[in-house]
Amino acid sequence: MPFSTFKIVYDLKVEDKLEGASHFTSLEFRILVTLKENDLLEFVQGKEQPVPEDKDELLQFKKNVVKAKKILIDSLKDHLVPIISKMSSTKDMFKALEGMYEINNTSRALALRKQLHHVKMTKGESVITYFMKISDLRDQLNAIGDEVVDKDLVMLALNGLPHFWEPFIQGISGRSKFTKFDRLRADCIQEESILAARGIIKISNGEDSHVLATLSIKKKGGNWKKGDFKRHRDHKS
Known part of the structure; x- marks a missing residue:
């Protein structure tokens, strides 16, 4: 076996063995590349290979x-090996892995x-952190072939x-x-x-936004009430 091929197989064994279905897409690509490098791709893809009659070719x-x-x-962790170990055909072995995935x-x-449909910006969370949560869930879905449209x-x-944030949301929704x-x-x-400049939220360490609107911002005569934010924003504009 060529050295480069051996290294790819070795990497699969040590670092990238399939433990479950969560990262099968990336592992599948590595497996197919390894098979192709060894001229063995036809043993898992395409039509079933005919058994040669010539003695040397059969060997x-x-x-x-x-x-x-x-x-x-x-490419598998030990507890997954029994799933394919009793199958005689390499194509059946590969199909079993795909089916499990x-x-x-x-x-x-x-x-x-x-999770994606229930994600919310929590108190004390920055915009950057909030969008990272959404992007991470999107990337996980994309990785398993479930694309989330923009x-x-x-x-x-x-x-x-x-x-x-309702006035901002209305502004975005109203764009042509x-x-x-x-x-x-x-x-x-x-x-x-x-919002931070107007005292609606407080940004600590450049990241954490602490909500003060309707909670701790005061005006003359008492606390803010729900619905006062828009008037405050318009007044400050």
Whole structure:
């Protein structure tokens, strides 16, 4: 086996063994590259390879089958090996891995989607941290083949903002052109600075935003009431 090929297989064994379905997409790519480098890709893809009749070719064929099986088995943690160990065909072994991934992947996608739809900007959380949470969930979904479209991300991000961001949300919603997610993040960061400058929130250490609106900001004659924020904002403008 060439040195470069050995290194790829070694990396799969030590660092990238499949423990569950969560990172199968990246591992699948490594497995396919390793098989291709060894001229064994046809043993897991395409039509079933015919068994040669020539004695020497048959011997080489059997060696290649063993190599392909070894690459697949070496990519797994021990507790997953029994899933494919009794299968005679390398194609069946690979299909079993894909099937396990697809079944588990559906559950994972549902769980991630649920988290994404319930994400909120919490008290004391900065805009940057809030958008990182959303981006991380989006990236996890994309990694398992469940793409989240930009329009959905924007709607989810706006819905998760605190109530005192309502004037900002209305401004974004009233735009004639759709605001993309990256643009919304930049706009929110700018709005956060404006809110801090007006005393609506307090930014500590450049990141944490502590909500003061309707909680601790006072005006002459008493505490703020819900609905006073817009009047305060308009007055300060």
